Amino acid sequence: MNILDKFHHWRRKMRWDKQYKSGRWDSLASEKELKRYQQIVDFIKKYGNNNPSILDIGSGDGVLTMRMDEKDYSYFLGLDFSKESIKKAQSRNLPKSNFETADAITYQPEQKFDIIVFNEAFYYFHDTKKQEVLDRMIDALNLNGIIITSIYREGHGCWEFFKESVVLKELDFETVTTDEELRYWKVGVYARK
Known part of the structure; x- marks a missing residue:
């Protein structure tokens, strides 16, 4: 990333901190988001190992963990670059879970x-860093591990990293719709070939 891109990245982080502090993202725990989180949980249960360890990149304040039963995972690490979202997640004292402030681009x-x-996070990575982040996370998978990606709407400039990958194969893919025409997500599950 050039200096201007780094500045915009830093500015985005400051904006997210401000928004989490003000409660702007409390809506992620709403019923409007429930179907998307439920699809992620369903994919975890269908394609994941029993009692898996989970890394949630873009965990925000821990909503995915709250949507899961603690018996369905052995360890949960939530990662977000907003320190305010992580403070909220840590205050929940969710079982078998830790939350860290970190930037996935360098984590x-x-x-x-x-x-x-990748919980609504992949499209925020700078285009020059997407493959690097994905490769690093593939290396962090256990044998038979899976990657689940949730992307709001179309996710232009994102899906090709998964669908055209020479090392990943698609196991499943769903479009999660709501009663609002423009509120939908695409959720895919991928494993090593």
Whole structure:
């Protein structure tokens, strides 16, 4: 990323901190988002190992963890670059869960995971960093691990990294709709070939 891109990245982080602090993203725990989170949970149960370890990139304040039963995972690490969202997630004291403030563009997992979720995060990565981040996360998967990606609407400039990958194969893909025409998500599950 050039200096201008780095500035915009920093500015986005400051904006997200401000928005989480003001409650702007409390709507992620609403019923409007429930179907999307439920699709992620369904994919975890259908394609994940029993009692998996999960890395949630773009975890925000821990909504995915709240939508899961603690018996359905052995360990949950939520990662977000908004320190305010992580403060909220940590205050929930969710079982078998930790939350860290980190930027996925530079984050290097200290362990391997059974499931890695790009939770409405992949499209925020600078185009020059998307493949690098994806490769690093593929390396952080346990044997038979899966990647689940949730993207709001079309996700232009994102899906080709998964669908055209020479190392990933698509296991499943769903479009999650709501009663609002412009509120929908695409959720895909991928494993190593």
